[in-house]
Amino acid sequence: MKHKTPLLDQLESGPWPSFVSDIKREAESRTKNAKGVDYQIPVDVCDDILGVLELTYVHKRTHWKHGGIVGVFGYGGGVIGRYCDQPEMFPGVAHFHTMRVNQPGGKYYSTEYLEKICDLWERRGSGITNMHGSTGDIILLGTHTPQLEEIFYELTHDIGQDLGGSGSNLRTPSDCLGKSRCEYACYDTQALCFDLTNEYQDYLHRPAFPYKFKFKFDGCPNCCVASIARADMSFIGTWKDDIRIDQKAVAAYVGGEIKPNAGAHSGRDWGAFDIQKEVIGLCPTGCMAWDGKKLTIDNPECTRCMHCINVMPRALKIGKETGISILVGAKAPILDGAQMGSLLIPFISAEPPYTEIKELIEKIWDYWMEEGKNRERLGELIKRKGFQKLLEATELEPVAQMVKEPRTNPYIFWKEDEVEGGFTRDIQEYRKYHLR
Amino acid sequence: MPYDPSKPLQDRITDIGPKNYEEFLPPVIKKNFGKWDYHEILEPGVLVHVAEGGDKVFTVRVGGARLMSISHIREIMEIADKHCGGFLRFTTRNNIEFMVDDQSKVEPLKKDLLSRKQPGGGFKFPIGGTGAGITNIVHTQGWLHCHTPATDASGVVKAVMDDLFDEFTSMRMPAHVRISLACCLNMCGAVHCSDIAILGYHRKPPMIDAEVIDKVCEIPLAIAACPTAAIKPAKIKKPDGTEAQAVAVNNDRCMFCGNCYTMCPAMPLADAEGDGIVIMVGGKVSNRISAPKFSKVVVAFLPNNVPRWPETTDCIRKIVEVYAGDARKYERLGEWAERIGWEKFFEKTGLEFTHHLIDDFRDPAYYTWRQTSQFKFTG
Amino acid sequence: METAEAQKVIIEGLEKKKGKSKFYLKDFYAMLPDWKPREVNKLVNNMVQQEMLEYWSSGSTTLYGIKGAGKQGAAEEGEE
Ligand code: HEM
Ligand code: HEM
Ligand code: HEM
Ligand code: HEM
Ligand code: SF4
Ligand code: SF4
Ligand code: SF4
Ligand code: SF4
Numbered sequence: 003m004k005h006k007t008p009l010l011d012q013l014e015s016g017p018w019p020s021f022v023s024d025i026k027r028e029a030e031s032r033t034k035n036a037k038g039v040d041y042q043i044p045v046d047v048c049d050d051i052l053g054v055l056e057l058t059y060v061h062k063r064t065h066w067k068h069g070g071i072v073g074v075f076g077y078g079g080g081v082i083g084r085y086c087d088q089p090e091m092f093p094g095v096a097h098f099h100t101m102r103v104n105q106p107g108g109k110y111y112s113t114e115y116l117e118k119i120c121d122l123w124e125r126r127g128s129g130i131t132n133m134h135g136s137t138g139d140i141i142l143l144g145t146h147t148p149q150l151e152e153i154f155y156e157l158t159h160d161i162g163q164d165l166g167g168s169g170s171n172l173r174t175p176s177d178c179l180g181k182s183r184c185e186y187a188c189y190d191t192q193a194l195c196f197d198l199t200n201e202y203q204d205y206l207h208r209p210a211f212p213y214k215f216k217f218k219f220d221g222c223p224n225c226c227v228a229s230i231a232r233a234d235m236s237f238i239g240t241w242k243d244d245i246r247i248d249q250k251a252v253a254a255y256v257g258g259e260i261k262p263n264a265g266a267h268s269g270r271d272w273g274a275f276d277i278q279k280e281v282i283g284l285c286p287t288g289c290m291a292w293d294g295k296k297l298t299i300d301n302p303e304c305t306r307c308m309h310c311i312n313v314m315p316r317a318l319k320i321g322k323e324t325g326i327s328i329l330v331g332a333k334a335p336i337l338d339g340a341q342m343g344s345l346l347i348p349f350i351s352a353e354p355p356y357t358e359i360k361e362l363i364e365k366i367w368d369y370w371m372e373e374g375k376n377r378e379r380l381g382e383l384i385k386r387k388g389f390q391k392l393l394e395a396t397e398l399e400p401v402a403q404m405v406k407e408p409r410t411n412p413y414i415f416w417k418e419d420e421v422e423g424g425f426t427r428d429i430q431e432y433r434k435y436h437l438r
Numbered sequence: 439m440p441y442d443p444s445k446p447l448q449d450r451i452t453d454i455g456p457k458n459y460e461e462f463l464p465p466v467i468k469k470n471f472g473k474w475d476y477h478e479i480l481e482p483g484v485l486v487h488v489a490e491g492g493d494k495v496f497t498v499r500v501g502g503a504r505l506m507s508i509s510h511i512r513e514i515m516e517i518a519d520k521h522c523g524g525f526l527r528f529t530t531r532n533n534i535e536f537m538v539d540d541q542s543k544v545e546p547l548k549k550d551l552l553s554r555k556q557p558g559g560g561f562k563f564p565i566g567g568t569g570a571g572i573t574n575i576v577h578t579q580g581w582l583h584c585h586t587p588a589t590d591a592s593g594v595v596k597a598v599m600d601d602l603f604d605e606f607t608s609m610r611m612p613a614h615v616r617i618s619l620a621c622c623l624n625m626c627g628a629v630h631c632s633d634i635a636i637l638g639y640h641r642k643p644p645m646i647d648a649e650v651i652d653k654v655c656e657i658p659l660a661i662a663a664c665p666t667a668a669i670k671p672a673k674i675k676k677p678d679g680t681e682a683q684a685v686a687v688n689n690d691r692c693m694f695c696g697n698c699y700t701m702c703p704a705m706p707l708a709d710a711e712g713d714g715i716v717i718m719v720g721g722k723v724s725n726r727i728s729a730p731k732f733s734k735v736v737v738a739f740l741p742n743n744v745p746r747w748p749e750t751t752d753c754i755r756k757i758v759e760v761y762a763g764d765a766r767k768y769e770r771l772g773e774w775a776e777r778i779g780w781e782k783f784f785e786k787t788g789l790e791f792t793h794h795l796i797d798d799f800r801d802p803a804y805y806t807w808r809q810t811s812q813f814k815f816t817g
Numbered sequence: 818m819e820t821a822e823a824q825k826v827i828i829e830g831l832e833k834k835k836g837k838s839k840f841y842l843k844d845f846y847a848m849l850p851d852w853k854p855r856e857v858n859k860l861v862n863n864m865v866q867q868e869m870l871e872y873w874s875s876g877s878t879t880l881y882g883i884k885g886a887g888k889q890g891a892a893e894e895g896e897e
Binding site: 009010012013014015016017018019020021022023024025027028031048051055058059061062063064065066067068075076077084098100104105106107108109110111112113114115116117120123124129130131132133134135136138143144148151152155156158159162163164176178179181182183184185187190192196199200203204206207223224225226227228230231238261263264265266267268269270272280284286306307308309312315316334336339340342376 | 440441443446447449450451452453454455456457458459461462463464467471472474475476477478479480481482487495497501502503504505506507508509510511512514515518519524525526527528529530532534556557558559560561562563564568569570571576577578579581582583584585586587590592593596597599600603606608609610611623624630631662665695699700703706708709710713721723724725726727728730732742744745746767768799800801802
């Protein structure tokens with residue numbers, strides 16, 4: 003190895019996969035260059051990654067600087083610029099820009115595709131990636147400025163693959179695996195995610211908004227991709243009709259013939275499965291009953307929390323009349339505190355071509371582009387202007403599902419046209435009956 | 439035709455989006471798309487999904503460092519080619535899933551995966567991460583790539599996962615435990631709604647590099663970058679005695695976010711003693727039983743004790759052990775803390791309650807104070 | 818207003834501002850009060866395509882500036 007790394011070396015022991023061993027492996031592979039690759043950035047880039055990281059462990063301060071101009075021509079996002087603040091010690095990482103590559107739905111891959119990405123990144127980059135970044139993209143971590151256009155050209159021409167978003171853009175949308183392998187999926191998350199990603203390519207690549215905007219798609223209220231916490235618009239699968247019950251399978255769970263929770267709790271002896279305590283008793287709405295033979299659900303009372311289905315997936319199935327709940331405005335704590343998404347659309351159908359959904363998205367964007375301040379997330383705008391303004395902008399009728407409870411103050415800002423006779427009155431007429 | 443730098447716009451292709459996911463679905467997945475009937479976790483890290491027609495897909499889930507070299511990816515591909523017909527997938531929490539269409543293929547796959555070790559003895563492909571256990575940590579870039587981190591990401595994750603390894607490969611928790619890490623308060627990972635969140639936090643306002651600030655920075659941009667309006671224009675004396683246009687930081691208003699450094703390289707804020715880790719607990723994103731919740735700060739500061747962050751791993755281990763021993767089946771960490779009361783959480787875990795843990799940031803703070811005479815006494 | 822004229826308004830508007838070379842999209846709304854946000858957005862993104870403007874990204878926010886202008890530009894070019 004080019005640099006000594008005594009601190010990082012201590013992260014090579016222990017059972018969990020070590021990123022230090024992995025970077026060393028790549029460094030060795032580059033030095034050896036068994037395949038005769040024509041490296042376009044310094045061959046010792048991985049050595050220098052380890053070197054600069056070791057120095058960071060000594061100083062406990064990052065050695066990276068931000069660079070904002072690097073990007074591919076005409077795109078406002080997809081590249082994060084980085085420069086090392088010790089370029090002479092670590093010339094291999096003097097530039098260390100990241101490229102975000104738009105991941106496929108459900109993060110399934112063929113090895114044929116991955117090989118192309120690996121070959122490209124071996125020749126023109128550091129050979130180090132993130133699979134995946136926390137927004138969802140494939141992250142190609144570290145290359146030099148002149149390579150950016152080359153990589154973009156090869157990605158688009160040879161692999162048929164585009165970059166993802168960063169900056170004040172639509173960010174790369176991401177989805178749970180949905181119907182491809184999950185029986186709880188209430189709609190085809192991958193199809194909707196793919197459709198909207200393609201529909202809004204311009205918004206993904208060129209800034210149009212006051213700040214970032216995220217879509218995330220969860221097939222059911224278990225929220226495996228955390229849409230409710232992380233997306234300006236969260237699309238969460240749900241259903242309107244009844245949970246389907248297979249009474250025979252319920253009996254099999256009660257009789258201990260099927261493992262409850264699909265085996266998720268099997269690592270500890272929790273005692274025999276107790277349907278009364280574990281399902282009926284934990285149903286948050288108290289809408290279930292078990293008489294020893296038959297399970298009944300008072301479906302209009304059910305809030306579709308998924309608990310009973312998660313416990314007995316072979317006996318209980320999501321309903322057949324499925325669609326999406328849309329929540330808006332989740333954001334991280336900067337600046338006025340974090341927000342979860344707030345329910346805007348209790349139920350909307352999720353059938354292609356998704357016209358109604360797109361109309362809603364565009365109304366929301368228009369409102370936000372018009373009214374949003376610089377770096378104000380949608381959730382903050384909604385808070386500042388009020389939920390009612392959002393309803394006006396989206397031309398939606400208010401329904402009680404939108405709130406947890408009605409307001410606790412009567413300070414209603416009545417509009418003139420809502421009050422009989424309007425606001426203009428005749429003071430003279432008033433004075434006829436009320437002395438000054 | 440390769441790229442020609444002298445004609446950057448020739449034959450340019452843009453806005454083609456991601457690859458169509460349908461190209462990447464294994465045949466058994468494609469055939470049964472939308473027709474899955476039920477699933478079962480056969481053992482930690484091994485799932486079976488059964489389709490209505492009886493087809494089965496067996497999935498072996500393995501952990502991974504999300505920081506991954508192409509040599510490692512090529513090894514993953516070799517395994518997928520050998521056992522899985524050339525397909526694989528990643529999960530939202532940086533795990534890798536190998537899928538086979540017959541039970542007989544599971545054991546050879548598992549054996550192959552577990553036989554692959556790194557030089558230091560670590561597994562390349564530890565099997566687990568399912569059900570009521572602790573799965574992989576979602577995290578951000580840290581010292582490896584970002585310019586504003588207050589702690590490392592990959593190193594802390596490695597230390598914590600080494601310590602919790604047995605929980606990754608088992609399912610003895612009362613419910614899922616999700617751990618996340620973000621290395622600064624911009625939080626570009628989803629840590630604010632995690633059972634346990636590890637957050638890097640700076641504690642010193644930026645320095646001002648008087649010598650160069652007027653040359654490398656546009657003062658109005660630095661001022662505008664500050665979310666708390668802590669920065670104002672000021673004249674400053676340079677080391678050579680001349681005066682220059684610069685900025686002053688109102689230290690009392692600074693929330694240590696580093697946004698000014700993003701805009702102005704002459705305002706670095708990283709510091710060996712100042713920077714460290716905040717621990718937050720009790721968040722969740724699932725709607726199961728109770729509504730999604732935000733995580734709450736339970737430890738205001740732990741030092742960056744490189745390379746293995748023992749204070750952080752000990753603290754997390756302690757929280758996990760107390761929760762596992764005390765919570766009821768199905769109770770997420772936050773649901774447990776709310777049931778017993780946060781005052782009891784501090785008593786049981788032995789974590790110290792300090793004034794830093796009482797919210798004083800803007801409007802939401804009030805709603806976290808106690809507006810009732812009901813509480814529990816702790817010893 | 819014609820496109821060419823609007824482009825001129827923007828370039829002149831940017832050149833007038835001293836000490837600052839990067840601007841939010843909203844700043845352009847103010848320069849073209851009669852235009853809808855979406856139209857302004859199309860216009861300035863187009864000016865980037867034509868290399869009159871360039872993007873600058875903090876990673877989370879994207880700003881616009883005249884191509885090559887500003888201290889950050891000089892710094893990053895310098896590191897080539
Ligand atoms: C002013 C505030 C912010 C700035 C300047 C900023 C800057 C950045 C930068 C420079 C990166 C790239 C890190 C790297 O690759 O080296 C990044 C990544 C990211 N940021 Fe932010 N960010 C900000 C706020 C946020 C917020 C509020 C969120 C989310 C709520 C967020 C979400 C993300 C995500 C998801 C990533 C990808 C991270 C990964 O997977 O490693 N950012 N941000
Ligand atoms: C038994 C019911 C459940 C089933 C069948 C299920 C199914 C799945 C599936 C198929 C994935 C992979 C998704 C993807 O990567 O896109 C996943 C991941 C995940 N699920 Fe669930 N889920 C269930 C319950 C839950 C619950 C109740 C929660 C949260 C409280 C949850 C949180 C997550 C998280 C955080 C991940 C990412 C895990 C990882 O990558 O290691 N799931 N789940
Ligand atoms: C925002 C709307 C409210 C208005 C306009 C309002 C108005 C008033 C007024 C005018 C009085 C004085 C009555 C009098 O002594 O002549 C009063 C007393 C009181 N209000 Fe309210 N109030 C409001 C909300 C509430 C709420 C939300 C609560 C409690 C949760 C509350 C609790 C009380 C109590 C305890 C008294 C004292 C009664 C007494 O001294 O006999 N008020 N309120
Ligand atoms: C201080 C500890 C916290 C950390 C480290 C943290 C971290 C993060 C990160 C990294 C993300 C970005 C996720 C992504 O888009 O990939 C995020 C998003 C989010 N956080 Fe937090 N968070 C914290 C506290 C909170 C709190 C206290 C709340 C709410 C009260 C909250 C609410 C949210 C929401 C709603 C999002 C979605 C954000 C978005 O995309 O803008 N977080 N958080
Ligand atoms: S969110 Fe629901 S549908 Fe999607 S993978 Fe998770 S459990 Fe399945
Ligand atoms: S989904 Fe939740 S609310 Fe509905 S019946 Fe099941 S446990 Fe009760
Ligand atoms: S959390 Fe902060 S320090 Fe970490 S990668 Fe994101 S912006 Fe950078
Ligand atoms: S660190 Fe953040 S809060 Fe402090 S001065 Fe800089 S921008 Fe303002």
